[in-house]
Amino acid sequence: MKRIHMSYEKKKGLYGYGFVALWFIGALMFFIVPLLQSFYYSFHNVAPEVGEVSVTALVDNLTGEKNIFLNYKTAFMTDPKFRQYLVEVLQDMALSLPVVVVFSLFVAIIINQKFRGRTFARAVFFLPVIIATGPVYAIITGDLETSGNSSAEQFSTMFEADMVDQLLEFVGIYGFGDTFTEMLTTITSDILNLVWKCGIQIIIFLSALQGIPPSAKEAAAIEGATSWEFFWKITLPYISPMIVVNIVYTVIDSFTDPTNEVMGRLLEIQSEWRYGLSAAMAWSYFGIILVVLGIIFAIMNKLVWYDD
Amino acid sequence: MADTIAKKNPISDFMAKRKAEKPPKEPKMSRKEKRERFKKRMECLTPAEQRYLRRKQFTDAVWPVVRALIVFGLCFIILYPLLYMISAAFRPRADMNDPTIMWIPKHVTMSNIKDAIVAMDFWKTLKTTLVLNIGCSLVQVVTTAITGYGFARYKFKGKNILFFVVIMMILVPPQIILIPQYMFFRYFDPFGILGLMGKEAISFIDTGVTMYFPALTANGLRAGLFIYLFRQSFRGLPKELEDAAALDGCSPLTTFVRVMVPNAGATFLTVFLFSIVWYWNDYYVSTSFFIDNQTIALKLKNLDANLTRLIFDGGNVQVNIRELIVWMEAGCLISILPILVLYICLQKNFTEGIARSGLTGM
Numbered sequence: 001m002k003r004i005h006m007s008y009e010k011k012k013g014l015y016g017y018g019f020v021a022l023w024f025i026g027a028l029m030f031f032i033v034p035l036l037q038s039f040y041y042s043f044h045n046v047a048p049e050v051g052e053v054s055v056t057a058l059v060d061n062l063t064g065e066k067n068i069f070l071n072y073k074t075a076f077m078t079d080p081k082f083r084q085y086l087v088e089v090l091q092d093m094a095l096s097l098p099v100v101v102v103f104s105l106f107v108a109i110i111i112n113q114k115f116r117g118r119t120f121a122r123a124v125f126f127l128p129v130i131i132a133t134g135p136v137y138a139i140i141t142g143d144l145e146t147s148g149n150s151s152a153e154q155f156s157t158m159f160e161a162d163m164v165d166q167l168l169e170f171v172g173i174y175g176f177g178d179t180f181t182e183m184l185t186t187i188t189s190d191i192l193n194l195v196w197k198c199g200i201q202i203i204i205f206l207s208a209l210q211g212i213p214p215s216a217k218e219a220a221a222i223e224g225a226t227s228w229e230f231f232w233k234i235t236l237p238y239i240s241p242m243i244v245v246n247i248v249y250t251v252i253d254s255f256t257d258p259t260n261e262v263m264g265r266l267l268e269i270q271s272e273w274r275y276g277l278s279a280a281m282a283w284s285y286f287g288i289i290l291v292v293l294g295i296i297f298a299i300m301n302k303l304v305w306y307d308d
Numbered sequence: 309m310a311d312t313i314a315k316k317n318p319i320s321d322f323m324a325k326r327k328a329e330k331p332p333k334e335p336k337m338s339r340k341e342k343r344e345r346f347k348k349r350m351e352c353l354t355p356a357e358q359r360y361l362r363r364k365q366f367t368d369a370v371w372p373v374v375r376a377l378i379v380f381g382l383c384f385i386i387l388y389p390l391l392y393m394i395s396a397a398f399r400p401r402a403d404m405n406d407p408t409i410m411w412i413p414k415h416v417t418m419s420n421i422k423d424a425i426v427a428m429d430f431w432k433t434l435k436t437t438l439v440l441n442i443g444c445s446l447v448q449v450v451t452t453a454i455t456g457y458g459f460a461r462y463k464f465k466g467k468n469i470l471f472f473v474v475i476m477m478i479l480v481p482p483q484i485i486l487i488p489q490y491m492f493f494r495y496f497d498p499f500g501i502l503g504l505m506g507k508e509a510i511s512f513i514d515t516g517v518t519m520y521f522p523a524l525t526a527n528g529l530r531a532g533l534f535i536y537l538f539r540q541s542f543r544g545l546p547k548e549l550e551d552a553a554a555l556d557g558c559s560p561l562t563t564f565v566r567v568m569v570p571n572a573g574a575t576f577l578t579v580f581l582f583s584i585v586w587y588w589n590d591y592y593v594s595t596s597f598f599i600d601n602q603t604i605a606l607k608l609k610n611l612d613a614n615l616t617r618l619i620f621d622g623g624n625v626q627v628n629i630r631e632l633i634v635w636m637e638a639g640c641l642i643s644i645l646p647i648l649v650l651y652i653c654l655q656k657n658f659t660e661g662i663a664r665s666g667l668t669g670m
Contacts, residue, residue, distance in 0.1 A: 008554075009463070015560040016462025020470060023455035023535070026525020027473055034488030035480065041487070107382065110375055117379075123655045124383045127390075130585050130651050135609040136640050140389040195385050224360045227367065256481035266483055275487050282484040289479070 042279035043068040058276070071280030082281060085261040086288070093254055093292075096194075100250050101243065104198040108205035109235070129199035137196065138259070200253075201246045208242035209235070237305040244300045248293060255289050396637040397421060404630045420638035427614040428607040428639060434646070437604045440516055441590065444523040445583035448534065449576065451526035456538025457564055461550065471539075477532030486596055493518050493597060518597035529586050529593065534579050541575035542568060577657055581650075588647055604643045611639045 006014075045056045058070040067073070075082050111122050131137065212235065220230050257263065262285055269278040337345070350358055391411070396404075397420055399413030406414070424430070459471055495509040496502075502509060512518055522528045526535065545568065553563040569576070591605040607614070615635055620627055 012462055012560075013464040016458050016464040016467070018560075019458025019462065019564075020455050022451060022524075023458075023526040023531075024470065026522060026527035027477070029492065030489060030522050030525070030527040031477055031480075031485065032473065034485035034492065035476075037488035037491075038484055110379060113375070115372065115375065115379075119656065121379050121383060123652075124386050126655075127386055127651070129582075130647055131644055135589070135591060135605055136644055139608070139611075139636050139640050140393065192385060192389075195382060224357070226360070226363060252479060256483075263481070263483060270483075270487065279484070279487070282481070286480065286484060293479075 038279045039283060041276050042071055042283050044071075044276055046275035046279070048273050048275075071276050072284060074277055075281045075284060079265075079277075079281075081265055082262070085265055086285070089255070089260055089262050090288075090292075093251065096254070097247065097250055099194065100198055100201060101246055103194060104201035104246065105205050105239075105243075107198065108202050108209055109231075111202075112206055112209045125202055126199055128196040129203070141192070197253075201250060204242055204246050204249065205239065208239040212238045240300075240304040244297070244304060247296055247300070251289065251293060251296070255285075393637045393641050396634050397641045398638075399634060401627070401631040401634050404634060420634045421642060423615070423619045424611070424635055424638040424642055427611060427618050427635070428604070428642070429602065430642060433602050433604050433607050436602045437588065440519055440594075440601075441587035441603060442584060444519045444528055445580075445587040447520065448523040448526065448528040448531060448587075449580050449583050451524060452531055452534040452579065453538050453569070453572075453576065454564070455526045456535045457542050457568060459535065460539045460542035461568075474532050474535050477527075478530075478536065482529075482592070490596060513597060514599045514601075519593065528583075529590055530582070534583065537575060537579055538572070541572050545571055574657070577654060581654060584650070585647060608639055608643045611636060 041055070043058070045058050047054050047056075057066055058068055059066055107125060111118060111125060216234050216238070217230075220234050225233065254260065262281075266278055266281050266285070269281065350361070353361070395411050395413065398416050398418070399409070400415050400417045400419070403409050403413050403415065459467065459474070490513075493512040496512050497509040512521075519528070522531075549567055549571070550563050553567045554560075558566070589605050591603065591609055594601045594603050594606060612632075615632075619625075619635070
């Protein structure tokens with residue numbers, strides 16, 4: 001038998017295929033084909049039947065003509081709730097995204113410093129990651145509300161809205177208070193949710209902070225940088241790629257959260273066996289996610305600084 | 309034996325000598341002297357430097373206090389629901405209506421826990437969850453590690469496109485592809501092979517296959533994220549490692565198992581923990597592919613109904629919303645307890661090792 005001679009590099013390439021082969025077979029069956037299939041469904045009328053689903057062309061009831069975009073039209077024009085939920089989810093997102101990112105960065109910087117009890121503090125901050133994903137979280141928050149022990153209310157009194165208003169009026173700013181206090185109250189009354197949502201983001205930022213080379217820290221200390229300057233000129237540029245990662249993660253996490261309203265509506269429609277419509281909704285929803293992420297990338301790309 | 313070697317060692321000899329020659333300690337300065345010395349030193353500096361030092365002195369004194377307050381406050385917010393859970397789970401229902409009781413119940417009772425165990429059919433549920441969810445998460449850790457290694461360490465044609473698929477796996481919400489996946493398992497006939505052999509398609513609905521099969525091919529819950537994490541961490545290891553292993557005659561698989569895996573311990577731990585947590589808390593996939601699946605997350609979600617059916621005698625026992633809390637919190641407590649114990653055991657490695665888990669470096 002003649003041995004086939006191959007270079008080391010070529011052989012390594014073949015082994016590479018070997019390592020990813022298992023995943024690729026799985027991805028083909030469980031990801032790529034289903035993804036294309038659901039895309040196909042979204043342009044068709046899909047109904048369950050015995051033994052198979054029947055896929056037929058979409059026909060507009062009013063005009064009697066074929067219209068492959070009918071599902072999309074139904075989703076946006078006819079469906080009573082989809083559009084409204086979509087706007088609400090996007091609004092929520094726009095409001096909570098900056099808060100989540102800033103807050104988790106703040107916490108990460110704090111628990112990256114050396115102090116007594118740091119290990120304990122870290123363990124506590126990562127605790128939500130363990131618990132917050134499941135039904136436990138829903139029960140916890142629900143119970144706290146019914147028992148009137150909601151920590152959110154207790155903490156929001158610390159930032160009494162009137163106080164902010166009065167402070168601003170004292171400084172001489174009138175009328176500004178309304179939008180500002182509204183924003184502030186949403187943030188503070190939501191502090192439990194906020195803290196519980198940030199676990200992974202804190203982890204990502206923490207590991208980014210530890211990636212800042214010690215030489216940069218030393219140089220800054222020798223030049224006499226204050227911690228404020230250090231934050232803006234050393235920390236922020238170094239972790240800017242991770243800020244993008246965190247934004248992306250936060251967006252995806254909140255968009256794909258099964259408890260959000262659009263997802264709820266989607267599942268409702270699925271349980272009514274209207275697969276075509278639900279596929280169309282899911283795809284337009286996904287399209288919106290991609291557009292949002294695209295915009296974020298375009299903005300952030302100019303601000304991100306890479307170390308090379 | 310060890311002592312004699314240490315004595316003969318010239319270096320330790322030298323060190324001992326140096327120690328003996330060390331000048332005696334200066335007498336401790338009083339606070340006043342210290343302040344004067346500081347003043348003298350300050351006089352030698354430029355005004356800008358003085359300002360900097362004063363400011364630093366001030367922040368060094370104040371910041372730890374502020375930080376301690378913030379950390380304490382946030383820790384309290386996070387632990388608050390858990391403390392409340394423990395407090396509520398052990399109190400009798402009557403105590404919920406007593407306004408004098410905030411944290412410590414007047415009577416401690418185990419009956420809520422016992423009721424919750426009955427209502428959730430806890431031991432059987434635990435067994436199902438362990439076999440199905442924990443088994444899957446373990447399998448998934450191994451398969452995603454292999455895939456991540458392939459992406460991190462080998463160059464091959466089409467790698468970028470394949471990796472794009474991995475990124476898409478992270479981005480696409482699982483709800484989008486659920487129905488085609490369901491159809492796949494309901495009429496299992498991969499690539500039409502069974503049809504060619506003239507057999508009917510098999511239905512895997514309501515069997516463990518629906519969860520094990522994707523996990524086995526690195527396509528389970530959040531597999532994309534795990535592959536990404538593993539790739540990042542394997543990419544960070546030095547290239548010389550595998551070249552050395554190859555020269556010593558290791559096959560790529562042996563290199564992976566014996567050289568690479570031991571070096572990626574922190575990542576394995578992280579992914580292992582995430583994977584277990586997500587499978588443990590999952591009820592979305594298990595409700596979709598199973599007719600009547602008894603996992604802990606699902607039982608907890610339906611705890612209300614089961615309590616009414618089994619404990620409250622089908623609604624004949626009247627329980628108001630406030631009183632219901634004690635049972636709900638008891639149910640929560642027993643369902644997160646196994647995960648919590650696991651977390652506490654791994655916590656030190658997890659929190660300190662997470663920095664090196666390869667999350668950095670996009």
